Amino acid sequence: MVMRGFYGHTLANPLMLGTAGYPSPAILAEAFRASNAAVATVSLRRESAGGAGQDFWAMIRDLGIPVLPNTAGCHTVKEAVTTAHMAREVFDTPWVKLEVIGHTDSLQPDVFGLVEAARVLTEEGFQVFPYTTDDLIVAEKLLTAGCEVLMPWGAPIGSGLGLNNPYGLRAMRAEFPDVPLVVDAGIGLPSHAAQAMELGFDAVLLNTAVAQAGDPAKMAKAMAEAALAGQAAFVADPMEPRDMAEPSTPVIGKGFLE
Amino acid sequence: MVMRGFYGHTLANPLMLGTAGYPSPAILAEAFRASNAAVATVSLRRESAGGAGQDFWAMIRDLGIPVLPNTAGCHTVKEAVTTAHMAREVFDTPWVKLEVIGHTDSLQPDVFGLVEAARVLTEEGFQVFPYTTDDLIVAEKLLTAGCEVLMPWGAPIGSGLGLNNPYGLRAMRAEFPDVPLVVDAGIGLPSHAAQAMELGFDAVLLNTAVAQAGDPAKMAKAMAEAALAGQAAFVADPMEPRDMAEPSTPVIGKGFLE
Amino acid sequence: MVMRGFYGHTLANPLMLGTAGYPSPAILAEAFRASNAAVATVSLRRESAGGAGQDFWAMIRDLGIPVLPNTAGCHTVKEAVTTAHMAREVFDTPWVKLEVIGHTDSLQPDVFGLVEAARVLTEEGFQVFPYTTDDLIVAEKLLTAGCEVLMPWGAPIGSGLGLNNPYGLRAMRAEFPDVPLVVDAGIGLPSHAAQAMELGFDAVLLNTAVAQAGDPAKMAKAMAEAALAGQAAFVADPMEPRDMAEPSTPVIGKGFLE
Amino acid sequence: MVMRGFYGHTLANPLMLGTAGYPSPAILAEAFRASNAAVATVSLRRESAGGAGQDFWAMIRDLGIPVLPNTAGCHTVKEAVTTAHMAREVFDTPWVKLEVIGHTDSLQPDVFGLVEAARVLTEEGFQVFPYTTDDLIVAEKLLTAGCEVLMPWGAPIGSGLGLNNPYGLRAMRAEFPDVPLVVDAGIGLPSHAAQAMELGFDAVLLNTAVAQAGDPAKMAKAMAEAALAGQAAFVADPMEPRDMAEPSTPVIGKGFLE
Amino acid sequence: MKIILNGEPRDVTASRLSDLMEELGFAGAKVATAVNEDFVPAGARAQTKLAEGDRLEVLAPMQGG
């Protein structure tokens, strides 16, 4: 199996997990331990007098895994670029999950701003993880802009709908055989995560489905296992589905008993 | 989580694995070890002069897990009942995976013969695992006949198409909350196995998808992990899918940078 | 195109329409006129002192199309058979839409009672239209019992979910090339009706989707047109879907303009 | 029902039909007559010595319906703009179906070139029908560029796969309630056309599914009827699909016969 | 005598079903009859006598799906 590196970094496992919306920091930490997630996505927000951000950071640091800061909520190139710079200083990493949001309801990426911001940030030495759509031309432009990873959405952020357009994701995999691909957003169940990996993707990035589950730690672990299972299936060369059924028990040699 | 017993037996994990069509006995054994499958399905066939069946049996016995003999290929009640008796003597178990095939191409069960054979066998002390459809009335009759497990198909045997009618399987789960349910046949990928368990099923039974994979052991393990992941997700109380997207990163507190 | 007859009767068009649950008798009549439905399904109910049934009958008779009395709500063979006899006397037709309901919520047919009732009624000279599932073995038994039409459900009655298992319906069409097949129940939109006919079915039977639409007459007409369109498409030999794109506008001869 | 105009022009019916790949000019003309298509899409290609284009034009002109020239095969803004100008002169219409192809296999539009070309052409007085994706942000930019119509693909051109992502198309309809929307490309069957219209779209544009059908005229008519049926259903306010079934025949008043 | 008409208790005079149908106002109506859950064809009503407590069903055409 080709292990595609993420800017030279090989993921410990194919799960990237978000840190938002958990019932408590303790449960968040438990979810990460249980799932052995390879990456933790984080953001920057206004620091409170109480220094809430400092406590959060201490907790994340203790997870001992790479952090991927996002530019969530940014609607312009300038805003995203500035946020990326601040994140690089705070988190001390060249990685950035680049979000340039074009639509407030669906949180669909603005692919125009995305490509421009990706170009700017790459030139400034960032390693960009672009949150994008399954548009192959946009993908091509992101690669030309210097991205070495693509993260198409499966469905709108927080929807849990799964893969709305498996055809598009399959086409993306076929088009860019050497590029690490991550399904980012939309995954609601382990079967969705498995399906993404069965398509040959390199990882899944999710948050809401874990944070809002009744038992986030259990769900996080389930997501990680399903992603690994889907990955293994892809490597194991699955059977071709057949339209007509065939017996799996050989009929030859069957006794005559009627 | 309710652990529904199979005639008093609790499965070590939610995977029942078939023993047909592997490239070699060694690979079969490897697939069972790798997946830690809880049950092995087997059949009875005419013994050859060379005693092929004896070697096969030695290998299966070494797996050290419960065997579930099937009545594969039987098209009549009498044939299925006789086969079950012979299997009970040979395998020394009251368990029988009851197949009364009604359609040679699709291997669709004959639900009429199935219910009748289930009644007869139950009276004769068998513990019947009926391979059936998602028909709720047939299911009711099988339970009345004494079955304590139901095994509806997901898709035709050997098709690998997955769950052709998730609605019907979901209805079955809702209708029989206390009955152990197994999706038997049709599963081609780990995501299918996960989906079945996410519906609240108690196990999956598969064979072709593992035996015909390029790497059966790897696929077997993937199927087991996906089934466990789906089961865990069901227990963890998944989020409700949402038609409209929501941000998973809280926008409150976002910096003003444009 | 093979025009499969319904007990020797050729349908004027592939729509059978129910008469239940309309806002008013006037709207019901309008829906039938607008759709030019070929058959009207009716039932028998206790006559009121006021003679409500007499008025209903006058209205239906004026539609001037064949009526298909059902045995809706019958849960036993005896009840269904008796109802069929009463219907034959009242409606003066050998046709009966045979429903033997096995499950009160889903209104799933009891295929055991169905086959038995079909046998009895056929022997007594009825022409049975059995409301059944997509079970091929049940279908075979219904034909053996004397049925010359099969009416599998698409989804539970009144659900409007469409075709829950197109695979099963397709298999049914392939298995019984000479038998008139009708998708009865579950159709909620014209696209569902078209899909059923594209599978090669001979008609669709629906009620709720029309009666409960905001504009029943408009919806009835839409259903009829979609059914006809699907039927025409099946006859017109549709293209095979392709996994990859193909230019429809010829590339050859394109001017060189860059 | 809101009849959304196409640059002030109201379509006679919701079908736009392509003119490519028919077995013969006679069959093409028959398909247009049979379907009463509202618009004919055409292209520009190098004229032969024999003047093949002149004959083609005579035949199209005789259809007596508006023509929509495309820029099929153009991969750059300049090429598309030049082609549009030449088309405007030849076909004497401000309408242009703007295609800027970004991907040779999938014929996926290059949304960057598309928006730029749309801006240029609008400024030069064209009325642009952009062949685009279901990307809401691209759609917004196309409208800002002056487009008053959007034509998202359902699936790759010539694939006949139908609507690969109904969710995205539904979101587009919800986002732009006042903009005429056309599903362009991917439609292979009447049920696909009906589904697009049931989503509230204003028309469908197709070609291959008709031209490559065994009987193009019959298929063209079927597509038109299905589109009209889907449109009518949308207007008629369809029932909500229900997860649990309900009887469509009222049980009240049922006779007691068992 | 008392019978059960369409599930409701009812005091009636006539015992012959044909007369009873008259009495109940169903003369000439488009209805089918069953007594004690058995179908009684119109032609057999004249020879059919009801007894105290018998259950009579009188069914008419109604909407159906």
Added chain:
Amino acid sequence: MKIILNGEPRDVTASRLSDLMEELGFAGAKVATAVNEDFVPAGARAQTKLAEGDRLEVLAPMQGG
């Protein structure tokens, strides 16, 4: 005498099933037997005699799904 063993004609000497199993080399094998489509438990083989033309099935464990 001639019997049908697992679908194939076969000349055999023993008529008692238990002896026949020995003769056929199935002694002690993990197999189940049926004569003329009826199951014969191992314990009943000694009392079971086969006649000319009888059909004997000897089934053993084999792969199954």
Added chain:
Amino acid sequence: MKIILNGEPRDVTASRLSDLMEELGFAGAKVATAVNEDFVPAGARAQTKLAEGDRLEVLAPMQGG
């Protein structure tokens, strides 16, 4: 002189596009023209001169999807 007509080399006499169209038999035809990848409207053909090696595209209505 030699030009490229619709991608093919071609020997032509006329240099004014309007005359050239006559020479090429496109007089009055429903076609649009481009020279060296730039659109030349019909009205501008008379003022448009072609030189050795110019690329002329003459496009006509054709089937399209």
Added chain:
Amino acid sequence: MKIILNGEPRDVTASRLSDLMEELGFAGAKVATAVNEDFVPAGARAQTKLAEGDRLEVLAPMQGG
């Protein structure tokens, strides 16, 4: 002087950003700063002076998806 700190009006004394961070209790905190929507790296805070009405953003690590 009055500035806007994270969107809220705030009276402050120090004008040099580094001093101001002390004054605001952010000394040594894991935060990044932006003045009037431009990023100010930690190393540049000492040379950065704020004026009346300037907008200061002080951002810290927080949960994200």
